Amino acid sequence: xxxxxxxxxxxxxxxxxxxxxxxxxxxxxxxxxxxxxxxxxxxxxxxxxxxxxxxxxxxxxxxxxxxxxxxxxxxxxxxxxxxxxxxxxxxxxxxxxxxxxxxxxxxxxxxxxxxxxxxxxxxxxxxxxxxxxxxxxxxxxxxxxxxxxxxxxxxxxxxxxxxxxxxxxxxxxxxxxxxxxxxxxxxxxxxxxxxxxxxxxxxxxxxxxxxxxxxxxxxxxxxxxxxxxxxxxxxxxxxxxxxxxxxxxxxxxxxxxxxxxxxxxxxxxxxxxxxxxxxxxxxxxxxxxxxxxxxxxxxxxxxxx
Amino acid sequence: xxxxxxxxxxxxxxxxxxxxxxxxxxxxxxxxxxxxxxxxxxxxxxxxxxxxxxxxxxxxxxxxxxxxxxxxxxxxxxxxxxxxxxxxxxxxxxxxxxxxxxxxxxxxxxxxxxxxxxxxxxxxxxxxxxxxxxxxxxxxxxxxxxxxxxxxxxxxxxxxxxxxxxxxxxxxxxxxxxxxxxxxxxxxxxxxxxxxxxxxxxxxxxxxxxxxxxxxxxxxxxxxxxxxxxxxxxxxxxxxxxxxxxxxxxxxxxxxxxxxxxxxxxxxxxxxxxxxxxxxxxxxxxxxxxxxxxxxxxxxxxxxxxxxxxxxxxxxxxxxxxxxxxxxxxxxxxxxxxxxxxxxxxxxxxxxxxxxxxxxxxxxxxxxxxxx
Numbered sequence: 001x002x003x004x005x006x007x008x009x010x011x012x013x014x015x016x017x018x019x020x021x022x023x024x025x026x027x028x029x030x031x032x033x034x035x036x037x038x039x040x041x042x043x044x045x046x047x048x049x050x051x052x053x054x055x056x057x058x059x060x061x062x063x064x065x066x067x068x069x070x071x072x073x074x075x076x077x078x079x080x081x082x083x084x085x086x087x088x089x090x091x092x093x094x095x096x097x098x099x100x101x102x103x104x105x106x107x108x109x110x111x112x113x114x115x116x117x118x119x120x121x122x123x124x125x126x127x128x129x130x131x132x133x134x135x136x137x138x139x140x141x142x143x144x145x146x147x148x149x150x151x152x153x154x155x156x157x158x159x160x161x162x163x164x165x166x167x168x169x170x171x172x173x174x175x176x177x178x179x180x181x182x183x184x185x186x187x188x189x190x191x192x193x194x195x196x197x198x199x200x201x202x203x204x205x206x207x208x209x210x211x212x213x214x215x216x217x218x219x220x221x222x223x224x225x226x227x228x229x230x231x232x233x234x235x236x237x238x239x240x241x242x243x244x245x246x247x248x249x250x251x252x253x254x255x256x257x258x259x260x261x262x263x264x265x266x267x268x269x270x271x272x273x274x275x276x277x278x279x280x281x282x283x284x285x286x287x288x289x290x291x292x293x294x295x296x297x298x299x300x301x302x303x304x305x
Numbered sequence: 306x307x308x309x310x311x312x313x314x315x316x317x318x319x320x321x322x323x324x325x326x327x328x329x330x331x332x333x334x335x336x337x338x339x340x341x342x343x344x345x346x347x348x349x350x351x352x353x354x355x356x357x358x359x360x361x362x363x364x365x366x367x368x369x370x371x372x373x374x375x376x377x378x379x380x381x382x383x384x385x386x387x388x389x390x391x392x393x394x395x396x397x398x399x400x401x402x403x404x405x406x407x408x409x410x411x412x413x414x415x416x417x418x419x420x421x422x423x424x425x426x427x428x429x430x431x432x433x434x435x436x437x438x439x440x441x442x443x444x445x446x447x448x449x450x451x452x453x454x455x456x457x458x459x460x461x462x463x464x465x466x467x468x469x470x471x472x473x474x475x476x477x478x479x480x481x482x483x484x485x486x487x488x489x490x491x492x493x494x495x496x497x498x499x500x501x502x503x504x505x506x507x508x509x510x511x512x513x514x515x516x517x518x519x520x521x522x523x524x525x526x527x528x529x530x531x532x533x534x535x536x537x538x539x540x541x542x543x544x545x546x547x548x549x550x551x552x553x554x555x556x557x558x559x560x561x562x563x564x565x566x567x568x569x570x571x572x573x574x575x576x577x578x579x580x581x582x583x584x585x586x587x588x589x590x591x592x593x594x595x596x597x598x599x600x601x602x603x604x605x606x607x608x609x610x611x612x613x614x615x616x617x618x619x620x621x622x623x624x625x626x627x628x629x630x631x632x633x634x635x636x637x638x639x640x641x642x643x644x645x646x647x648x649x650x651x652x653x654x655x656x657x658x659x660x661x662x663x664x665x666x667x668x669x670x671x672x673x674x675x676x677x
Contacts, residue, residue, distance in 0.1 A: 199401070199403065201399050201401055201403040202403050202405060202406075204370055204390070204397075204399070204403065205397070205399060205403035205405070205464075206405075206416070207369075207370075207389070207390045207391045208368060208370075208390055208391070208395075208396055208397045208465075209391075209396065209416050209417030209464065209465075209468065210391045210392075210417045210420050210421075210468070211391055211417075211420065212389075212391055215420070216391075219416075220405060223407050224406070224407060301407070
């Protein structure tokens with residue numbers, strides 16, 4: 001009896017403490033993110049660590065020599081072929097993200113400012129291309145750009161060219177055209193969201209203070225939608241650097257990108273350490289480029305004042 | 306009654322804004338219905354009315370953000386038709402203040418000046434002058450997000466004033482401020498308007514704000530202008546029951562017209578007996594009936610054995626305490642609705658028990674005839 005009386009208060013206290021712990025915000029927050037966190041740790045962080053580890057090792061035919069070396073990085077950074085592929089990848093992804101943002105902005109602007117009651121219908125229509133597989137969309141670009149494709153026969157039919165142009169398909173322009181189309185919706189949505197957040201009375205205030213439509217756009221709407229432009233540019237830029245399906249299908253010999261080389265090292269060439277070094281190099285460069293993009297857009301935003 | 310401007314500053318009689326038969330329809334709904342109005346140069350003019358009365362629509366049409374369906378607006382003698390907002394000699398203080406969040410205070414105020422490309426530090430000088438006018442000197446480098454509501458309001462004011470417009474338009478500029486700050490800003494706005502001498506057009510739904518600041522007020526209901534007059538006349542001589550009701554409390558008394566001539570009316574009432582009153586300018590006789598109104602504060606409680614030339618007797622049925630004043634609801638034999646009486650508390654009106662029989666003194670001048 002006495003023992004029970006003595007024993008129960010500490011027990012109740014532990015339970016109270018446990019409840020308090022469970023109800024504290026950091027704990028609840030961790031509990032909420034833990035499934036995703038564990039998933040991300042296993043499927044993202046671990047593989048990246050494995051890749052980084054491999055990049056410092058050496059392939060000896062069928063075995064891997066696990067002694068530390070920087071040789072893979074020397075090859076990745078100095079071999080002309082990899083350097084060229086890397087430059088081309090960066091050029092393609094920069095061009096694609098620039099074009100996508102330039103083409104997406106007017107669409108997002110139209111929907112946000114002139115969409116009226118049909119805003120959600122317009123957004124819905126933009127997602128329609130995604131109802132088919134990405135491969136099908138790339139294939140249809142082949143049909144459009146090919147030697148006997150829609151574009152060539154159309155131009156010949158109009159008498160603009162005499163024989164089919166081979167300049168349309170199997171080069172980096174074809175990759176750029178295809179990727180720009182493929183990523184349009186991913187650029188339209190963030191820009192649309194940031195335009196929706198622009199207070200319309202701010203645009204009125206700019207007009208009231210003497211700005212015409214173009215000036216008020218450049219001084220108010222555009223700087224205030226910069227966050228959307230930044231995320232659109234990053235959303236397009238980061239994945240396109242590493243794309244290897246599109247160059248493989250429409251890029252031909254001149255459209256090969258760094259990811260194709262990486263795939264080859266992990267596949268046919270069977271040189272995992274070199275593939276890993278190429279991957280890590282690409283990752284670092286993409287990070288730097290993304291950071292630079294953010295800085296450039298911020299600087300432009302400041303210029304608009 | 307002659308119109309009495311509240312200022313000592315002489316006002317010109319030159320018209321600044323002329324609004325002629327302006328109608329604005331949205332489909333079948335008329336936001337503004339055949340409104341005509343002349344606002345004088347240097348005047349502090351208020352558009353007063355409940356929400357949806359068309360006052361903001363009218364202000365936005367003066368600013369150029371909206372266009373009349375029919376009718377014309379001119380500012381400074383210049384017709385405004387086809388002139389976009391950015392080329393009108395008006396500037397606006399928005400209800401939400403519309404401070405550019407990506408710019409600091411100085412850049413906000415200088416926004417409209419940038420385009421003018423002023424030479425030799427003129428821009429900086431004008432920005433500083435405008436900031437000083439609204440007592441924001443030294444806060445130029447702050448971001449809009451670091452300002453309080455009152456400060457944001459001042460930035461909006463400075464940003465518009467720095468453009469030296471012919472007309473400053475203010476769309477409910479004080480509605481987002483708390484009561485104390487609002488009252489302080491009313492005084493400041495009035496003082497500022499007197500100092501700069503620019504025509505101010507204020508939109509408000511707060512009758513006390515309009516009364517305290519304006520030279521003249523236009524009271525609007527349902528897209529129509531009901532009355533345009535000085536605050537005092539609007540308050541004391543409302544043209545109809547709606548205007549009377551909107552500008553504070555009013556006791557309405559039914560009356561029979563006994564005699565009508567050029568300037569006056571003689572009417573019989575049940576509670577107040579026979580009364581001779583000024584005939585309102587726009588009085589339209591509707592049979593033999595009329596309505597008289599008297600403001601609650603124009604009825605005074607008669608204490609002890611005091612007498613007055615004009616008095617009514619009744620019984621207190623309700624008492625409401627408001628700090629410096631007390632509202633008494635007094636039932637008068639013969640009147641269908643009890644009278645509401647506002648009495649200051651210095652003689653103990655707050656202690657009158659409900660059920661007491663009291664007598665009320667009034668001035669027959671305070672009983673005004675009006676349209677229904």
